[in-house]
Amino acid sequence: MKIDHLRRAGNKLRLLDQTRLPGELIYKELDDYRDIIESIKRLEVRGAPAIGIAAAYAVAVAAHQTDRLEPEYLVEVASEIKAARPTAVNLAWAVDRVMHSLREVDVMDVEKTRLSLWNEAEAIHEEDRQMCAAIGRHGAELIQDGWSILTHCNAGALATGGIGTALGVIYTARDQGKNLRVFADETRPLLQGARLTTWELQQEGIEVTLLCDSMAAMLMAQGKVDCVIVGADRVASNGDAANKIGTYSVAVLAREHNIPFYVAAPMSTWDMAIESGEQIPIEERGADEITSGFGKRTAPEGTKVYSPAFDVTPIRLITAHITDEGVKAGGRAG
């Protein structure tokens, strides 16, 4: 995997600004946790596992921004970071985990506190690498040589600390010698499919064809899609899965055309505290991302806009969940 988009750099977080892809490779080194929050909000770093990792590093970065590490300071920092984006459960999960790592540390010992935060953030990052690899291994068993796979948004290396979830399955199957083609939905309105998935697959030498979101039905009707694999931002305990807006319609189409629909996500994306997708908070984004995305006005001034960033695919439309712990059957018959 050639992509190195997120890592610790001394006491800073180094990240690839994904809003500038595919045109420019701009790396940022952030030494203020508030800048990391802004990067998460602006989707400079995005994808559920990646924002969890960035959030964990943000707590460690914040620990260098004051000489006196009062517990109240870290608690306040943690709650600000957790509020950056609501849907991906990985974000709050990772922040809670680094905070929990301090339970046996004397918080009056500033150096030990900082070290513990960095160690836990790096452990989360490393575990995500391993979870991606495990998802890849389990998922690759479902993929046959010669298949064409449709994906939505970007659930690749750029969205995780490893090889990705949905794309990780594809990389692993490719490494096993399977010849695969990918169809990437462009993923309106922020074009993660067009800007990121195509770029990432090109880096990895995998054949990719870009299509507008509305073209998936036609492609499926023509018999050109063998399976769909997407990532998830939060999976409820019953298996309902929130992912990038538009995923639900792809799942409905896949069922109509009898095409397997797989959701690939690590167990850190599962929220066992909620029963169903109805309880998943859905982020709403600003109108300008739809009316004047990428600097070009495409709707009249003052147009009313509805912009949920994610939707929920009910378990009944999911053939199987591919997790780091194995493949779990979904609720779709056939």
Ligand code: MRU
């Ligand atoms: O708004 P984004 O770009 O953060 O949305 C990302 C997605 O919806 C991904 O599919 C999801 O986080 C899975 S990433 C492995």
